[in-house]
Amino acid sequence: MISRNSQSISQKLKGLVVNISEDEQxxxxxxxxxxxxxxxxxxxxxxxxxxxxxxxxINNNGNKMMVDLLQPAFFRTTDDEIGLFDKxxxxxxxxKKLTDNGMTISFLRRGKEAITLGKDAxxxxxxxxxxxxxxxxxxxxxxxxLKGDLKAG
Numbered sequence: 001m002i003s004r005n006s007q008s009i010s011q012k013l014k015g016l017v018v019n020i021s022e023d024e025q026x027x028x029x030x031x032x033x034x035x036x037x038x039x040x041x042x043x044x045x046x047x048x049x050x051x052x053x054x055x056x057x058i059n060n061n062g063n064k065m066m067v068d069l070l071q072p073a074f075f076r077t078t079d080d081e082i083g084l085f086d087k088x089x090x091x092x093x094x095x096k097k098l099t100d101n102g103m104t105i106s107f108l109r110r111g112k113e114a115i116t117l118g119k120d121a122x123x124x125x126x127x128x129x130x131x132x133x134x135x136x137x138x139x140x141x142x143x144x145x146l147k148g149d150l151k152a153g
Contacts, residue, residue, distance in 0.1 A: 033097050036065060036105070048074045064120065068108040072149030095121065095134035106138070107146065114142035 044056040053074045057066045069075060098105060098118030106116040116122075116136040123130065126137035137143050 030097070032094075033101055033103065036103060037101065039065070063103050065103070065105045066108060067105065068111060069146065069149070070110060072109060072146055076150055091117065092130060092132045092135060095132060099134045109142045109146040109149065112142045113138040114146045 039058045040061055041059050043058070044054075045052060046054045046056075048071065051071055051074075053069075053071045055068045055070060057068070058064070059066075095117035099121075102119050104116060104118035104120035106120075107114050114137075116138055118134060121134050121136035123133060123136045126135065127133065129137070
C-alpha cells in the first residue's frame, strides 16, 4: 500500500535531474548522489549507544553536505584486500559525480575538516596525490587520523 506521502516523494524523484551518464557501472554511487539532491537544508544527528556519533549538516539548497564523524570508531570497517589505489580511484569517481551534479560533501573528524569531495574542492598539493580537481585534502593530519580511526585493528 502506498501512502500519499510516498506518492509525493516518488513524484519528486521522477522529476529529479541528475547528470549521470547511462554507462556508469556504480549504482550505489548513483543512488547516493540522487538521494543527496533531495535534501535541501537541515541537520541529522545520530547517537549510537547514547553517544553522539555523526552529525550531518545539509545546506545551500542541498548542494553542500558536511559529515562530521564525532565518534569515528563507531564506523570502523574490517580489513579488506582493496588496495590504496583502488580506494583512491573510487573516491575520485564519486567526487567527479558530485562535481558533475554541482554538489559537495566534506568529511570532518570531530569538528575538524579532513577531506572535501566535489564541486567546492580546491586541491593544491593534494592534486599531486589524487590527480583530481574534485578531491581536496583539507588536513593531512585529520585525514590520517580519520583513516586510522576507521581502520579495524
